[in-house]
Amino acid sequence: MYVCICNAITDQEIEQAIADGHLTASAVYSACGVAPQCGTCSEEITEMIEGKIAAHFETVSGNQFAVA
Numbered sequence: 001m002y003v004c005i006c007n008a009i010t011d012q013e014i015e016q017a018i019a020d021g022h023l024t025a026s027a028v029y030s031a032c033g034v035a036p037q038c039g040t041c042s043e044e045i046t047e048m049i050e051g052k053i054a055a056h057f058e059t060v061s062g063n064q065f066a067v068a
Protein backbone atom coordinates (compact mmCIF):
# COMPACT_ATOMS: atom_id res chain seq x y z
CA MET A 1 0.00 0.00 0.00
CA TYR A 2 1.28 3.44 -0.87
CA VAL A 3 1.72 5.70 2.14
CA CYS A 4 3.42 8.52 0.26
CA ILE A 5 1.63 9.15 -3.01
CA CYS A 6 3.92 11.99 -4.09
CA ASN A 7 7.02 9.78 -3.93
CA ALA A 8 5.38 6.37 -4.45
CA ILE A 9 6.71 4.99 -1.15
CA THR A 10 4.99 1.88 0.18
CA ASP A 11 4.35 0.85 3.75
CA GLN A 12 6.87 -1.98 3.29
CA GLU A 13 9.62 0.45 2.27
CA ILE A 14 8.84 2.64 5.27
CA GLU A 15 8.79 -0.33 7.64
CA GLN A 16 12.19 -1.40 6.32
CA ALA A 17 13.61 2.10 6.82
CA ILE A 18 12.28 2.13 10.39
CA ALA A 19 13.74 -1.34 11.02
CA ASP A 20 17.08 0.00 9.76
CA GLY A 21 16.99 2.64 12.51
CA HIS A 22 15.52 5.66 10.73
CA LEU A 23 13.27 6.97 13.49
CA THR A 24 12.04 10.31 12.18
CA ALA A 25 9.91 11.07 9.15
CA SER A 26 12.75 13.05 7.57
CA ALA A 27 15.15 10.16 8.14
CA VAL A 28 12.68 7.79 6.51
CA TYR A 29 12.39 10.07 3.47
CA SER A 30 16.19 10.17 3.22
CA ALA A 31 16.47 6.40 3.60
CA CYS A 32 14.00 6.00 0.75
CA GLY A 33 16.01 8.45 -1.36
CA VAL A 34 13.29 11.07 -1.60
CA ALA A 35 12.31 14.43 -0.16
CA PRO A 36 8.83 15.24 1.17
CA GLN A 37 6.60 17.02 -1.33
CA CYS A 38 3.15 17.85 0.07
CA GLY A 39 3.92 16.47 3.56
CA THR A 40 0.54 14.78 3.94
CA CYS A 41 2.17 11.43 4.67
CA SER A 42 4.53 12.65 7.40
CA GLU A 43 1.93 12.17 10.14
CA GLU A 44 1.29 8.57 9.08
CA ILE A 45 5.02 7.87 8.88
CA THR A 46 5.46 9.32 12.38
CA GLU A 47 2.61 7.12 13.64
CA MET A 48 4.29 4.07 12.08
CA ILE A 49 7.57 4.98 13.84
CA GLU A 50 5.79 5.49 17.17
CA GLY A 51 3.99 2.18 16.75
CA LYS A 52 7.25 0.33 16.17
CA ILE A 53 8.87 1.99 19.19
CA ALA A 54 5.86 1.18 21.38
CA ALA A 55 5.83 -2.44 20.18
CA HIS A 56 9.55 -2.69 20.94
CA PHE A 57 9.10 -1.48 24.51
CA GLU A 58 6.10 -3.74 25.05
CA THR A 59 8.18 -6.70 23.89
CA VAL A 60 11.21 -5.76 25.98
CA SER A 61 9.28 -4.90 29.13
CA GLY A 62 6.64 -7.59 28.99
CA ASN A 63 3.97 -4.88 28.94
CA GLN A 64 5.24 -3.22 32.12
CA PHE A 65 5.15 0.26 30.56
CA ALA A 66 1.98 2.10 29.69
CA VAL A 67 2.13 3.33 26.12
CA ALA A 68 0.27 6.51 25.35
Ligand code: FES
Nearest residue numbers: 004006037039041
Ligand atom coordinates in the same frame (compact mmCIF):
# COMPACT_ATOMS: atom_id res chain seq x y z
S1 FES B 1 2.11 12.08 0.14
FE1 FES B 1 4.14 12.01 0.87
S2 FES B 1 4.94 13.96 0.39
FE2 FES B 1 2.94 13.99 -0.46
